[in-house]
Each structure stands twice: as structure tokens, then as C-alpha cells.
């Protein structure tokens with residue numbers, strides 16, 4: 001390929017050919033000299049106008065307008081042979097120009113192929129940038145319609161659009177959709193089972209070619225030939241946040257895509273008049289990530305950033321406190337079970353339960369996961385509890401294997417890459433819906449369920465109810481929760497990367513066909529899934545970042561109707577990072593993202609939608625979404641925490657003054673002169689709280705949780721900071737800042753008003769219990785050995801639940817919560 005150094009040129013929008021002078025509007029025109037194709041009806045792009053009267057006379061037209069308008073286009077006749085003829089004719093499509101009314105043409109193609117009435121303004125803007133041969137970065141909410149921005153250029157020019165995408169399942173979904181809309185597409189990569197597809201794609205057989213980054217890098221010179229022959233209209237990099245190390249889903253290969261700009265510029269390829277534009281798209285990129293994307297991809301200097309709101313007004317965000325273990329399924333999924341299974345007869349429910357339970361047993365056998373989550377009911381120290389629950393995961397899942405880091409890693413899901421997932425076919429010719437149904441019947445996959453007929457019944461419940469996706473952190477939970485739901489008569493299925501591929505395909509299929517009600521999934525079922533009527537997204541356990549959370553929540557309500565996004569998390573525990581191999585820097589970064597997520601969960605006073613969109617750098621002018629739990633329930637009462645804040649900071653100051661008297665000056669401490677190596681010996685928040693309780697009767701009844709919340713509020717005010725290594729989501733070893741010291745020394749009358757955060761509220765609701773017993777147990781609680789013995793004693797003296805008589809169970813069931821608590825307390829006093 002000749003590499004003349006030419007200045008890169010941009011399309012001069014002002015000197016466009018008039019519409020009538022278009023030399024090529026589609027590949028069809030290009031092929032006409034070969035006499036292969038039919039004349040396309042829409043060559044002149046007539047406006048589709050349908051009057052009310054006409055609609056009344058022809059109800060079938062109305063029907064067509066509501067459904068996507070699908071016609072067989074002559075692109076379906078585009079065969080590899082024609083592409084070889086194209087090559088031999090040595091015609092290039094580089095000089096194809098669009099007229100100034102390209103936007104009308106785009107809207108007309110939109111109506112023709114997709115049945116939508118018009119392009120959204122951000123789509124217009126993105127297409128405008130492409131049309132002006134500019135590189136662009138398109139940032140728009142999940143479900144807003146980013147895909148059309150890169151799919152339409154293929155229709156507008158008749159050239160190929162190459163889309164770089166991170167997931168095979170996502171590529172598969174999009175190819176299938178395009179083929180239904182009459183546009184030929186394929187995906188390439190290690191998940192592609194048909195090895196002839198790549199050759200055909202490089203010969204220009206498909207209008208849209210999806211590739212994973214690794215494959216694209218391998219195919220650079222073939223793509224350069226394709227650019228010379230059929231022509232490449234655009235490179236689209238979908239889910240481009242994967243480029244950034246600061247993002248939630250970094251893929252090293254995405255970073256290497258910087259070669260694109262260099263390899264497909266007019267200065268490198270002398271047959272090009274313009275650089276082939278690159279369009280990068282994502283729904284989840286913070287300011288930092290955006291900068292990183294622009295820099296890493298080396299996009300041209302006049303890159304157009306198309307930014308629309310990240311706000312999804314139809315999503316209702318809320319947070320619920322839950323232990324998120326098997327003991328909480330009954331309570332947490334009560335509503336869900338009611339919504340789906342209440343309309344079924346008992347017989348229908350038990351039939352389905354039987355069928356699916358067998359499926360799951362089978363799935364378990366394949367995946368080697370355990371089904372039960374053994375969490376004990378004791379109140380324990382956070383860290384101990386965290387470790388013990390992980391041990392439980394490791395031991396139960398490994399059926400007695402040694403606890404090992406490797407095993408823990410294996411228990412959590414990796415995002416599926418091209419190698420992790422395969423699909424049944426990879427070639428999607430533009431065809432009508434009817435064709436598609438016939439084809440899918442003929443290539444029916446082996447059904448995972450032993451009773452396919454029962455599984456494939458459409459949902460009994462109204463479609464408006466729509467399906468639910470439950471996201472969980474571990475593979476084990478996908479199986480445990482789906483099994484639980486199935487036993488309650490809900491049509492649920494597990495989805496994680498380690499389940500048999502045939503099962504995963506089946507779940508995809510049934511989910512899209514509305515025969516499944518609930519999919520319980522790890523992150524493997526994520527990005528880009530475009531199903532219109534998903535009504536609920538439940539996160540069961542802390543997500544690892546707000547980016548991931550918003551991305552997954554974005555699967556809901558893509559039809560614009562109201563949808564629920566509920567996060568169930570244990571608000572009394574600090575979230576931890578899922579095991580993964582990370583460098584120190586990556587670990588720091590992962591903790592930063594997890595901290596943002598934790599703070600989102602702790603927030604009780606700011607609209608959740610506002611927190612989310614502002615996280616992505618958008619100013620949320622309307623301040624309140626009026627539908628999240630904070631907006632609907634209102635914030636808690638504002639509290640003056642001056643007394644607690646003062647005593648807390650005094651205890652810290654006293655500790656360090658005493659130390660500095662012995663070893664250092666207090667100024668040294670404030671100035672940060674004390675060696676950081678001493679950080680391991682630094683007193684923890686826990687120790688300070690113990691001291692406060694010892695010193696002041698007034699605070700005896702408050703618990704660690706409450707002080708943990710106060711520490712965050714003081715940190716936000718700039719009064720305290722982390723003294724040790726910040727390896728976690730919250731301050732562990734608090735130190736005073738100069739500002740905090742000044743506040744103490746000023747003997748100020750200034751109040752300290754703040755909204756109590758979620759953990760502080762939680763501590764207040766259980767104030768009747770733990771710390772009366774804490775004071776009773778006294779200092780020894782801090783000694784791990786004594787604590788262990790006490791916990792063991794407590795467990796052994798606890799009566800097993802089953803031993804409770806029917807009568808007492810009946811009695812306690814008829815009591816109110818309040819009555820039960822006071823009965824418990826008076827029993828204890830006795």
C-alpha cells in the first residue's frame with residue numbers, strides 16, 4: 001500500500017453536491033453496471049406520509065407503522081461474487097458524496113429500515129460529525145440509541161462500517177437485529193465458528209462488520225484493502241470506556257486501537273481523500289475517562305464530542321438494606337415472587353418448579369457450584385464476618401477443597417471475552433422477520449431444559465410487567481437465587497460464564513422471547529443488551545463501581561416506561577473488592593471506584609439520579625428526579641451532631657498529643673512529619689470509639705456503625721483524614737487535619753448539622769439491642785480471643801429454631817414487631 005504523505009482533508013460541508021448529483025447512495029447503485037440488483041424503490045427517498053383517513057381505511061398500515069417497517073432490500077442479494085466483480089472493476093467508492101440533504105436521507109432510511117419516525121438530536125449531531133469526516137466521541141445514556149449513529153452510515157454510503165465491540169454476545173445480538181432490519185452484518189473473532197465469514201467480510205459482503213479489538217489488530221492490512229475496494233464509511237468503537245484504565249471495564253487491547261487513526265488516514269493510504277472517521281461511543285465515562293479515551297485513541301484534534309444527558313427519567317432508583325444471603329431471600333424477593341407467580345395455579349407453579357429445578361441441578365453439575373449460602377446469623381465484627389463469609393463461599397463451593405486465592409478468583413465472574421462465549425452462527429444476511437423465524441426454527445439449538453415445552457410457554461403475566469434481571473457478584477449466587485425463585489414458581493434462570501454454553505444460549509433466547517421472567521446473572525450478562533421491556537433490575541450485593549452499576553441498571557426501561565432499579569446491599573458492612581489480579585495502582589483505582597459506590601449507598605439526602613449523573617460530570621439542573629427513594633421518602637431529619645463531633649475529635653487530638661509529648665511535637669504530627677511507616681501502629685476508628693464509650697456515659701448506647709458514619713461526615717468537612725494507607729472504602733485510622741484542630745481550638749459555638757447517613761440510621765433502628773449487650777460485655781469485647789469464646793457460647797446457648805413450639809410460633813407471629821422487641825428485652829432483664 002503506497003504511503004504518500006498527504007495532508008489529512010476534511011469534507012467541505014459548504015461545497016457539497018446537490019442531492020441530484022449523488023454518485024452513489026448505496027452499494028446497490030454501485031452494482032448496477034453489473035446488472036445484478038433490482039432497482040431500489042427508495043432511491044429518491046420519497047417522504048412516507050400516511051394520513052389519518054388512510055390509516056382508518058387500512059388498519060394493516062397502522063399495524064405496520066407501529067412495528068418496525070421491514071422490507072427486503074436488495075442488499076440481501078449482495079453476494080461474495082458481486083464483491084469480487086467489484087474488485088475487478090477497480091471502482092472505488094471513496095468519491096461517493098452525500099448531498100446537503102443527507103439528514104433527510106438518513107431519516108428516510110431510518111423509517112424504511114427501523115420504522116422510527118425521526119432521528120434524535122444527538123444522533124443527528126453524531127451523524128453530522130461523521131458526515132463532515134470528523135472523529136467523534138459520543139456520550140449518551142444507556143438505551144438512548146447510540147447504535148444507530150454508526151449503523152446508518154453503512155446505509156447512507158453503501159460502504160462498510162466496522163464496529164469494534166467487547167463482547168461476542170453483544171455482537172451477536174446486534175447482528176441479529178440488523179438482519180431483521182434488512183441489513184447484512186457479521187461478526188469476526190475467535191467466537192466465529194464459520195471460517196469463511198472473515199474472507200467474505202474482507203471482500204465486502206457485509207454492510208456492518210463487528211470485530212473484537214484483537215481481531216481488528218490482526219486484520220489491519222485486509223481492512224486497508226477493503227477500504228480501497230468497497231470502501232469503509234466509518235470505524236465505530238462501541239463501549240469505548242473499555243479503553244481507559246480509569247474506567248470500570250478496562251481491556252488492554254482496546255488501548256491498542258490507537259493504530260486505527262494512523263492506519264486509515266489519507267496521509268497513509270493514497271487512495272483515500274479523507275481520513276476514515278472514527279466514532280467512539282459509551283454511556284458510562286467520567287470526565288477523567290473521557291480525557292483518557294481521547295488521548296489513548298489519538299483521535300484527530302478537531303474531534304467532535306457529542307454529549308447528551310446521562311439522565312434516564314423513567315428509572316426509579318432505590319436502596320434496601322439486606323444481608324444479601326440465603327436467609328434474606330424470603331423477605332427480599334417476596335414482592336418479586338408475588339408479581340410473577342401469583343396469577344399461576346398451584347399446579348402450574350409446581351410443574352414449572354420441577355422442570356427448572358432439574359435444569360439447575362444439571363447446570364450445577366456442569367459448573368461445579370454449590371447452591372447454598374451458609375451465612376450464620378451472628379452479629380460479628382465487620383472484617384471477621386467478611387472473611388468468614390468468603391470462607392463459606394470457598395469451602396462450600398469447593399466441596400471441601402482448600403481455601404485458595406485461585407479458587408476465590410474463580411468463584412467470581414470475569415466479563416466474558418471473545419473466548420468465553422460462543423454463539424451458534426455468525427453470518428447474518430439482511431432478511432425479513434419471517435425469514436428469520438424460519439431460520440431460527442431450522443437451526444434450533446439443543447434445549448437445555450428436560451421439558452422444553454414447559455419452559456417455552458410465553459409468560460402468563462402481562463407483558464407490561466416485563467422481565468427482571470438480578471445481578472449478583474458470584475456465580476454461586478446466580479444458581480442459588482434462581483433455584484430459590486423457581487421453587488416459588490417464578491420462571492427464572494441462572495446466567496454466568498461458567499455454565500454450559502448451550503444453557504447460556506437458551507437463556508438469551510428465552511429472555512428475548514419473553515418466556516423467562518427472571519435472569520439471575522453475573523456481570524457476564526451485561527453491556528449493550530437491548531431488550532425493551534425489562535421492568536426491574538435488582539442488584540443483590542454491592543456493585544464494584546458506579547459505572548458498572550449504571551451500565552447494568554441501564555438495561556431497564558428501554559421502552560421509556562417506568563422501571564425499577566433496586567440495590568440490595570448490606571449497609572452495615574463495608575464493601576470489599578472482588579478478588580482479581582491487580583497492580584498496586586489498579587488496586588488503588590478499584591478502591592476509589594468502590595468508595596464512590598459505597599458513598600452512593602450511604603447517601604440518604606441527595607436525589608439518587610442526581611448523584612449518578614453528576615458522577616459522570618453532568619450538571620443535574622432539575623435537582624430532583626422525584627421518583628427515587630430519597631425524593632419520594634424525603635431525607636431524614638437534619639441533626640446537630642456537634643457534641644459527638646467534638647468528643648470524637650477531642651479523643652483523636654488527646655491521643656496524638658500524648659504521643660507527641662512522648663516522641664514528637666504535635667506540630668510534627670499535623671505537618672505530617674511522623675514517619676508513615678508507623679501507620680500500622682496507628683489507632684483505628686474502632687479504638688477511638690471504644691475510648692469515647694469508656695469516657696462518656698452519654699455515648700454508651702451508640703454503636704460503631706454510627707461513629708463510622710460520623711467519621712465520613714467529618715472527612716467530608718475536611719476535619720479528619722486517613723492517617724494510614726487508604727486501602728478500603730472508608731477511613732480506618734483517623735487523624736485530625738489543621739482545619740479540624742482549628743475547629744476544636746476555636747471553642748466555637750458553631751453547630752454541626754448533617755443528615756445521618758444510611759449506616760447511622762441503621763444503627764439507630766437497632767439501638768435497642770446490640771450495645772446494651774456491648775456495655776454489659778465490657779472491655780473484653782476488644783480481645784479477639786475472648787470475643788471468639790463469647791460468640792461460641794452465644795451460639796451454643798441459642799435454641800435451634802425448630803425446637804420452638806407451634807404455639808409459641810403462633811404467639812410470636814401474632815405479635816407486632818414492637819411487642820416482640822419489648823418481650824425479648826424484658827426476658828433478658830429477667
Ligand SMILES: Nc1ncnc2c1ncn2[C@@H]1O[C@H](COP(=O)(O)OP(=O)(O)OP(=O)(O)O)[C@@H](O)[C@H]1O
Nearest residue numbers: 116118119120142143144145146147148283528530
Ligand atoms: N431515533 C430513534 N427513535 C426511536 N427509537 C430509537 C431511535 N434510535 C434508537 N432507538 C431504539 O432505542 C433502543 C436502544 O438503542 P441502542 O441499543 O442503540 O442503545 P445504546 O445507546 O447503544 O444503549 P447501551 O449504552 O445500553 O448500549 C433500540 O431498541 C433502538 O432501536
Ligand SMILES: [Mg+2]
Nearest residue numbers: 146147238528
Ligand atoms: Mg450500545
